[in-house]
Amino acid sequence: MFSIYILTYNEETEIAACIESALLSDDVVVVDSLSSDRTVEVAQRYPVRVVQHQFESHGQQRTWMLQSVPVKHEWVYILEADERMTPELFQECLTAMQSQDYIGYYVAERVMFLGQWIRRSTQYPRYQMRLFRRDQVWFDDYGHTEREVCNGPTGFLKETYPHYTCGKGLSRWIDKHNRYSSDEAQETLKQLETGTVKWQDLFFGASEVERRRALKDLSLRLPFRPLIRFFYMYFLLGGLLDGRAGFAWCTLQAFYEYLILLKAWEIKHLPPPVVSENSVLAIAEPTEIDSVTVN
Structure with missing residues (x-):
């Protein structure tokens, strides 16, 4: 067991x-x-x-x-x-x-x-x-x-x-991936600065996991990533054969890639937002969730 x-x-x-x-x-x-x-x-x-x-x-x-x-x-x-x-x-x-x-x-x-x-x-x-x-x-x-x-x-x-990736509805999916894209933008910048593409794993990886991760590292360096991802998923992988659900899924994934790119650009080129003193005090105040006992 x-x-x-x-x-x-x-x-x-x-x-x-x-x-x-x-x-x-x-x-x-x-x-x-x-x-x-x-x-x-x-x-x-x-x-x-x-x-x-x-x-x-x-x-x-x-x-x-x-x-x-x-x-x-x-x-x-x-x-x-x-x-x-x-x-x-x-x-x-x-x-x-x-x-x-x-x-x-x-x-x-x-x-x-x-x-x-x-x-x-x-x-x-x-x-x-x-x-x-x-x-x-x-x-x-x-x-x-x-x-x-x-x-x-x-x-x-x-x-x-x-x-069941969308069991709670599209609004929940969009909200969740909006949050995810912020972390992915940070990881994208990190990989572009310090990471490399493992070409051997890309073509001769011992498993699907190794090949997929090498493909992801390569995709981070490609221009027009959202369009390429849609084309790859919808036409090369055969998403068009998945019908309406396949088209919707490929469109959402391309949108997700575009959101990552926009946030990565924002992190790299725009100054961080100014946090006012009142905001700091509000963050410091305990909330209901802070009072929950953690085991």
């Missing part, structure tokens, strides 16, 4: 379905980033443990979780609230963890958008580190998200998990 961590922040509309899919395990822990909605209240209706911790970044939250939140089993699986465990994936995880060859496994996501799986325009299969030995994997920050650091060889599972 393996334990399942579920990461949440303001997920009251998603958390019930996520937990119900995870209850195939006998040890489920919800790690909440001090939600201001009913996420914790809903989660506490189920036979799971709930802990809260102030969110700093995706990488730090995961590493804190692995180091500070004890679980029953050596192997763990990470779910986010808009993802689901499936019985087929659960059984493959049970089988895979018996092997002595790997300390962790990547699992591909199936992006569900506008009521359907958009397979082509989402670069399927896109793998994420999900199942691993708790003492052999930790996470660093990368842009708005995280990258795993693995202390040993890793493998790939055949089964996939559904990811």
Whole structure:
């Protein structure tokens, strides 16, 4: 058996379905980033443990979780609230963890958008580190998200998990990616100044993960990135075969790239905004969320 961590922040509309899919395990822990909605209240209706911790970044939250939140089993699986465990994936995880060859496994996501799986325009299969030995994997920050650091060889599972990336509506998606683009703009500038393109990984990478990351590093250096991304996803990957959902997805991703470019330009060329004394005092005053006990 393996334990399942579920990461949440303001997920009251998603958390019930996520937990119900995870209850195939006998040890489920919800790690909440001090939600201001009913996420914790809903989660506490189920036979799971709930802990809260102030969110700093995706990488730090995961590493804190692995180091500070004890679980029953050596192997763990990470779910986010808009993802689901499936019985087929659960059984493959049970089988895979018996092997002595790997300390962790990547699992591909199936992006569900506008009521359907958009397979082509989402670069399927896109793998994420999900199942691993708790003492052999930790996470660093990368842009708005995280990258795993693995202390040993890793493998790939055949089964996939559904990811309801727009389950809370387009407004939530746009708001979330507006915030993400600020972090991505910082990472873009950092990579352009100090990073390099790993050409060998781009063409001869041992896995989809290595090739995808090398392609991302290359894309940061291309002119007209938003247009190139739309063309690549919609025509080269076959997003046009995903119908209306595919066109919408490719358009949103191109818009996201353009937002990153605009924010990177803003950071590089415009002075930072002036913070007034009244604003500083307002930030310093305690708020309701600051009073929540952190475990």
